[in-house]
Structures are given as structure tokens and as C-alpha cells.
Amino acid sequence: MKITHLLGIGAFALSVTACTTNPMTGRSSLQFANDSDIRNSAVQQYQQTLKESKVVTGAQAQMVRTVGNRIKAAAEKYYASIGRSADLANYQWEFNLLQDKQVNAWCMPGGKVVVYTGILPITKDETGLAVVMGHEVAHALAGHGNERISQAMVAQGIGMASGLAVKNEKTAQIIQALYTPTSQVVLLKYGRGQESEADKMGLYLMAMAGYDPRQAVPFWSRMEAQSSGSRQPEFLSTHPSPQTRIGDIEKDLPKALEYYRAAGGK
Numbered sequence: 001m002k003i004t005h006l007l008g009i010g011a012f013a014l015s016v017t018a019c020t021t022n023p024m025t026g027r028s029s030l031q032f033a034n035d036s037d038i039r040n041s042a043v044q045q046y047q048q049t050l051k052e053s054k055v056v057t058g059a060q061a062q063m064v065r066t067v068g069n070r071i072k073a074a075a076e077k078y079y080a081s082i083g084r085s086a087d088l089a090n091y092q093w094e095f096n097l098l099q100d101k102q103v104n105a106w107c108m109p110g111g112k113v114v115v116y117t118g119i120l121p122i123t124k125d126e127t128g129l130a131v132v133m134g135h136e137v138a139h140a141l142a143g144h145g146n147e148r149i150s151q152a153m154v155a156q157g158i159g160m161a162s163g164l165a166v167k168n169e170k171t172a173q174i175i176q177a178l179y180t181p182t183s184q185v186v187l188l189k190y191g192r193g194q195e196s197e198a199d200k201m202g203l204y205l206m207a208m209a210g211y212d213p214r215q216a217v218p219f220w221s222r223m224e225a226q227s228s229g230s231r232q233p234e235f236l237s238t239h240p241s242p243q244t245r246i247g248d249i250e251k252d253l254p255k256a257l258e259y260y261r262a263a264g265g266k
Contacts, residue, residue, distance in 0.1 A: 022142050023082055024201045027193075030154070031146040035109070038145055039090060042108035046094070049114065054099035056117060061097040064115050067129045067209075068095030071137050072111070074208035074263070088141075095133075103226060107136035109145040122222050130211035131219045134202030142201060144194045199245060203256045210263040213256035216249050 020031045055061075072093050079085050091111040100116040107113045113136060115129070123129040139145070207213040224242040257265075 020143055020146075022197065022201070023079070023084060024204055025142075025197050027142075027197055029143065029147045030150050031143045033146045033149040035090070035143075035146060038149065039110035042110050042112060042145070043092075046108050046112040046114075049098075050096065056097040056099050060117070060120060063126060063129065064097045064113075064133075065095045067126055067133050067211075068093065068113055068137075070209040070211075071130065071134055071205050074205055074210075075137065075141060078205075078208055091140075103223075105132050105136050107133075107140045109140050109143075111137075111140060113137065122226055123219065124222075127206075127211045127215045128219045128222075130206040130209060131202065131216045134204075134206035134209070134211075135198045136202070138198040138201035138205060139194070141205075142194070142197055144198070147194065148191075196245075196248060199248060200252050203249060203252050204259055207256040207260035207265070208263055210260070210265055212265060213253060213260055217246055220245055220249070 019028050021028045076085070076088055079088055093111040093113070095113045095115075097115050097117060101118040102116050103118045103122065105113070105115040105119055113133065115133065119132060120129070123132055203213050203216055206216070220242060
């Protein structure tokens with residue numbers, strides 16, 4: 001009984017001390033993994049991916065950088081307005097377009113972003129691209145990587161009270177397992193709750209950046225049409241159903257339009 005009681009107290013203390021609240025969505029999550037370790041691992045994986053891939057230059061790559069920088073600026077402005085600029089202090093943003101037919105994009109913890117050329121026919125223009133990049137940047141800002149790694153640590157019995165050397169070694173092993181360096185990088189598989197949160201937050205970010213959030217619905221409709229074939233795009237592998245996603249986006253549009261109009265949109 002005493003051991004069970006102590007374990008319960010420990011779990012409660014962990015949930016209190018490591019609970020993080022997303023300022024845009026209000027969702028709370030358990031995040032106690034070392035952010036510095038995660039960022040360092042992410043940078044290594046990012047650099048490995050760039051070495052093994054063809055980095056695109058030219059007009060399309062410039063569009064990726066333009067959209068990325070607008071979303072970055074919008075995020076920084078928002079976090080500054082709520083007194084949480086420190087949350088983004090260690091981000092080192094980078095936006096690259098890679099030549100690859102896969103329909104995908106991702107943002108590593110710390111702000112390293114990749115878009116694959118295979119998704120551009122579906123995004124069609126800057127606004128469609130902003131839907132994708134807003135969603136992926138939202139994963140990083142919401143700490144979904146830390147949350148996923150923390151979940152894995154809990155599952156393996158690694159808590160905040162573990163010995164530092166053991167904890168760091170185990171953390172490194174989990175990060176390596178979750179972020180496998182390959183030419184087609186294997187990223188964290190987020191849960192549907194995290195994907196839905198990224199939809200909401202990404203919608204707000206694109207609106208704050210001056211992109212019309214109403215264009216998110218036709219983009220996801222195009223993405224769903226793309227997935228009607230035999231193989232679903234990796235970008236949709238763990239995402240909510242199209243009907244759920246579009247319904248949720250429509251519920252979030254009024255708030256997103258407030259941000260859009262505040263940014264000068266109509």
C-alpha cells in the first residue's frame with residue numbers, strides 16, 4: 001500500500017511540475033523531456049536529411065521561405081503579446097524545399113522545416129502552402145515532440161526523478177528511436193489529439209500571418225481527394241478523418257478570421 005501510495009504521489013507531482021499549457025488552444029500536456037537534447041537531436045537529423053536529399057532553389061523554394069518567415073513572424077508577435085517570447089528564444093528557424101515526390105512536410109522541434117515538392121501540386125499557391133506550414137510549425141510550437149517523447153519515457157518507466165546520467169542516456173535512446181535519420185526521415189507519429197491541435201493552431205498562425213484561413217477547407221478537400229487512391233499520403237497517416245477535420249476547422253474559422261482581419265485581411 002505504501003509503495004502504491006508513493007507511486008501515486010510521484011505521478012501526481014510529475015503531472016503538476018511537467019504540465020504545459022498551449023497558449024493558443026488551452027490544451028494541457030505532459031512535457032518533461034529535455035528540450036535542449038530534443039533540439040540537438042533534431043538539428044542532427046535535419047542536417048543528415050539535407051545531405052541525403054536534393055535541396056531545391058529558385059522560385060518555389062523562395063515561396064517556401066516567404067511563407068515560413070511570415071508564419072515565424074506571426075508566431076513571434078503573438079508570443080510577445082502574451083509575454084511568452086522566452087518560449088521561442090531557442091528556435092533556429094530554417095525553411096527548405098526538397099525534391100521528392102512524397103506528399104509531405106514537417107517541422108522539427110526548434111524550427112527546422114522541410115517541404116517536399118510532391119505536396120506543391122496540392123497546395124497550389126502560397127495560401128495552400130501556409131495551411132501546411134502553419135500546421136507543421138504548430139506541432140513544434142505546441143511541444144508535441146516533447147510530449148510524445150515524454151509519453152515514451154513514462155511507458156519505459158523513466159521519470160523526472162531518475163538518476164541524471166541514466167535519464168539522459170535513456171532519453172537519447174528514445175529520441176534516436178523516434179527520429180530515425182534516413183533520406184526519407186521518419187518523424188514522430190503524433191496522436192490524433194495532437195494532429196487536431198495542430199490543425200487549430202496552424203489555422204490561427206496562417207491567419208495571423210495574413211493568409212485567408214477559409215482556404216484551409218478546400219486544401220484539405222484536395223488532400224482527401226489525393227488520398228482516395230491505394231496509398232494514403234504520409235502527411236495524413238495519423239490525422240483525423242476528413243469529415244472530422246473539416247468540421248473542426250469550420251468551428252475554428254470565426255476565431256481565425258478575427259486574427260486574419262487583425263492582420264489586414266478581409
